[in-house]
Amino acid sequence: MKNIKDFSLEKLKEEMKNLQEKAFRAEQIFQWLYQEKVKSFDEMTNLSLDLREKLKQNYTICNYNIIKKQESKDGTKKYLFDTLDGNAIETVLMQYHHGFSICISSQIGCKMGCKFCASTGIDFVRNLTTGEILEQIIAVEQDEKIRISNVVFMGIGEPLDNYENVVKAIKLINHPKGLNIGARHISISTSGLVPKIYQLAEENIQCTLSISLHATNNGKRSNMMPVNNSYPIEELLKACKDYIAKTNRRISFEYALAKDNNDNLEDAKELVKLLKGMLCHVNLIPINKIENGKFTKSSNENIMRFRDYLNDHGIVSTIRRELGSDIDAACGQLRRKNINKNS
Ligand code: SAH
Numbered sequence: 235m236k237n238i239k240d241f242s243l244e245k246l247k248e249e250m251k252n253l254q255e256k257a258f259r260a261e262q263i264f265q266w267l268y269q270e271k272v273k274s275f276d277e278m279t280n281l282s283l284d285l286r287e288k289l290k291q292n293y294t295i296c297n298y299n300i301i302k303k304q305e306s307k308d309g310t311k312k313y314l315f316d317t318l319d320g321n322a323i324e325t326v327l328m329q330y331h332h333g334f335s336i337c338i339s340s341q342i343g344c345k346m347g348c349k350f351c352a353s354t355g356i357d358f359v360r361n362l363t364t365g366e367i368l369e370q371i372i373a374v375e376q377d378e379k380i381r382i383s384n385v386v387f388m389g390i391g392e393p394l395d396n397y398e399n400v401v402k403a404i405k406l407i408n409h410p411k412g413l414n415i416g417a418r419h420i421s422i423s424t425s426g427l428v429p430k431i432y433q434l435a436e437e438n439i440q441c442t443l444s445i446s447l448h449a450t451n452n453g454k455r456s457n458m459m460p461v462n463n464s465y466p467i468e469e470l471l472k473a474c475k476d477y478i479a480k481t482n483r484r485i486s487f488e489y490a491l492a493k494d495n496n497d498n499l500e501d502a503k504e505l506v507k508l509l510k511g512m513l514c515h516v517n518l519i520p521i522n523k524i525e526n527g528k529f530t531k532s533s534n535e536n537i538m539r540f541r542d543y544l545n546d547h548g549i550v551s552t553i554r555r556e557l558g559s560d561i562d563a564a565c566g567q568l569r570r571k572n573i574n575k576n577s
Pocket of ligand 1: 348350352387389390391425445446488519520521523524565567
């Protein structure tokens with residue numbers, strides 16, 4: 235059966251026509267799904283019993299079960315959701331002074347193989363559907379009785395490797411009759427799938443693009459991120475420049491600092507050379523240690539020195555707050571879980 239949250243409003247109108255129903259029923263259903271956030275067709279009380287019955291026969295409403303919810307001492311919450319097929323994904327809720335931010339997953343597992351990231355230590359299983367991506371936001375809003383203001387695609391998976399579903403999900407998150415979250419409050423982070431960056435530039439969505447750069451030369455970057463063998467730094471930056479030219483949006487470069495690897499002043503100098511003149515911002519991430527990972531966190535002193543060097547040389551740079559590391563909810567610590575094996 236089809237998940238009703240996989241449909242855009244236009245597509246759901248077509249579905250209604252196929253069911254011999256009026257198109258405006260789709261708008262009513264949207265209201266129930268995305269404003270009221272109901273969990274069943276029976277709760278859609280302004281629809282006839284007959285229509286509710288038809289909906290039940292043709293569609294499911296994706297409702298995640300919460301398998302586990304953990305709370306960090308900094309208030310960050312990590313959810314383990316049952317994807318209803320024996321797998322589970324993680325979603326993280328963070329509170330900032332400007333509101334709630336959610337970090338969502340786009341795939342079950344990940345193919346990218348970044349050496350410093352826990353999400354990659356297990357096999358790729360499948361893409362999440364549009365509705366499954368959205369459901370993370372809806373389930374957390376319902377559980378916490380809050381309204382989320384920022385969405386980041388920085389959980390498990392490579393969003394641009396699940397391009398179509400992710401773009402559809404962004405449109406629904408942003409749609410006034412969907413979750414109605416401003417496009418500028420939605421960020422996508424990619425390890426650098428160059429052809430997809432060109433494609434995204436054509437979509438005319440005002441979301442923020444973050445690029446996991448992490449190193450300034452191909453030797454070092456390939457050592458951390460195998461994707462660099464397919465799409466080296468020069469090609470990646472060319473795609474970024476095209477993205478900026480087409481969208482006029484500032485790109486955010488993520489740079490995870492690992493001790494004795496990419497955190498000395500020489501690296502900072504190289505980074506300035508690479509990014510000089512681009513409409514961009516650098517987000518420095520103190521690398522989080524993962525099980526069996528060979529990279530360890532830089533000292534605070536090195537991190538601040540790195541940041542100051544960039545800022546002093548015309549590259550705006552900030553250090554990402556470390557949230558939720560005590561519950562393995564920080565960057566790179568999320569993992570796909572198999573419920574049965576409890577791994
Ligand atoms: N696949 C996407 C999004 C997921 S990760 C991507 O690669 O961008 C979100 C960010 O956390 C990325 O910049 C990623 O490189 C970074 N990250 C992964 N593991 C990390 C770790 N152990 N410590 C700090 N940041 C990490």
